[in-house]
Amino acid sequence: MMIVVMIIQLRFTLLSLNDNISRQRTTAVWPEATAKPANRQKNKTHEGDETLKRRRFGAQGVTLDDGIAHNSQSEEVMAYRDSSTFLKGTQSANPHNDYCQHFVDTGQRPQNFIRDVGIQDRFEEYPKLKELIKLKDELIHETATPPMYLKCDLLQYNLRELNGKFDVILIEPPLEEYQRSCGVTNTRFWSWEEIMKLEIEEVAAPRSFVFLWCGSSDGLDLGRQCLRKWGFRRCEDICWIKTNINNPSKVKNVEPRAVFQRTKEHCLMGIKGTVRRSTDGDFIHANVDIDLIISEEPPFGMMEKPEEIFHIIEHFCLGRRRLHLFGRDLTIRPGWLTLGPELTNSNLNTEAYNAHFNRTANDYLTGCTERIEALRPKSPPPKSALGGPSRGRGRGGIQRGRPPPV
Structure with a gap:
């Protein structure tokens, strides 16, 4: 009898020992098993979270x-x-401001909440830049030519009849992609093949700039092809970010081949000739503005571009010979020659217009004051091999005393 009892006790001892060894192995090999109850309790702290x-x-x-x-x-x-994890405020599992989720819920775009995007408010905290912009605007106003405009069909009009060259050319074509968002209209929309046939190279000065609005679709690639055909090199891409503060509608116009909601447009900038910001300060003032425009999207059926593109061009290039193609009555502006089929009147006199730039050698430039030269951003002046000043072509308000290029 004693032997039977000892055998039973020995079996229970071995079973208990094996159980302890098994538990130790489980804890060492699978540590998550011991942490699971704590994780379950933690996940229950946020009510309504169905994660x-x-x-x-x-x-x-x-x-x-x-x-x-x-x-x-x-x-x-x-x-x-669900989206409960991404809700704004402290009730969220991950508190933060999710503007993308807010756009999905309300239709308000994230760019609606960017502060101080207007021209008047942008430089309030930067007094030197604010003074620079004010002085440049005054100089541009003083040197601007009277506004001239010509109603014409650019498909048939020969740009050579302008009898002049231009330092800046702004092209605002009515692209076919706009037709899908304009509804019924009398506007004739242009294909990229027709835009490429414009003889921009015939009216561009040896050193000049072109600004081409190319939409938000395949125009980025086709616009570059136009620049190459006209003899320009792409140097910048100005992006217009469209807000919808006045119309936060959930109805979204989706392009047929679009992957995302398109809320921007591009304006390609091309350069012709050799222009260096370190030596050509009499012709360009770089880094005065940025390459972003944030403004309200026009109402349905309208194709107006932001007025700020004119300010960017005028602040950057000091050439006074400015041409705007596909302009409208609303875009007629002092200092610009406007051409387009949607104009309602004409007052162009080519001889009178060209006479504004032929009186002196530098009449085609706005010039520069000493204060503007001191305030504007600029590169350090280059030095020659001997360590002295460069023998380059003048800076800032220094006039070079040569006739305008033809």
Whole structure:
């Protein structure tokens, strides 16, 4: 009898020992098993959060319904059933301002909340830049030619009849992609093949700039082809970010081949000739403005571009010979020659217009004051091999005393 009792006690001892060893191995090999109850309790702290946690493992891993991983190669993956995790405020599991989710919920674009985007408010905290812009605007106004304009069909009109060259050419074509967002209209929309046939190279000065609005679709690539055909090199891409503060509608115009909501347009900038900002300060003032325009999207059926593009051009290039193609009555502006089929009148006199630039050698430039030269951003002046000043072509308000290029 004693022998039987000892055998039973020995079996219970061995079973207890094996159980302890098994538990130790489980804790060492699968540490997540011991942390699972704490994780479950933590996940219940946010009411209404229907986040489902799943775990994905390697080829040899096993996942049980209770969520316990039986492999050391476990990797946690979050899956979300709703947007409660991304709500704004402290009630969210991850508190933050999610403007993308706000756009999905309300239709208000994230760029609506960017502050101080207007020309009047942008430089309030930068007094030197504010003074620079004020002085440049005054100088541009003083040196601007009277506005001239010509109603013409640019498909048939020969640009050579202008009998002059231009330092800046702004092209605002009615692209075919605008037709999908304009509804019924009398506007004739242009294909990129027709735009490329414009003889811009015939009226561009040896050193000049072109600004081409190319939409938000395939115009970025086709616009570059136009620049190359006209003899320009792309140097900048000005982006117009459209806000919808006045019309935060949830109805969204989706392009047929678009992947995302398109809320911007591009204006490609091309350069012809050799222009260096370190030596050609009499012709360009670089870094005065940025390459972004943030303004309200025009109402449905209208193709107006932001007026700020004129300010960017005038602040940058000091050439006074400015040509605007596909202009309208609203875009007639002092200092510009405007051509387009949508104009309602004409007052162009080519001889009178060209006479504004032929009286002296530098009449085609606005010039520069000493104060503007001191305030504007500029590169350090280059030096010659001997360490002295460069023998380059003047800076800032220094006039070079040569006739305008033809």
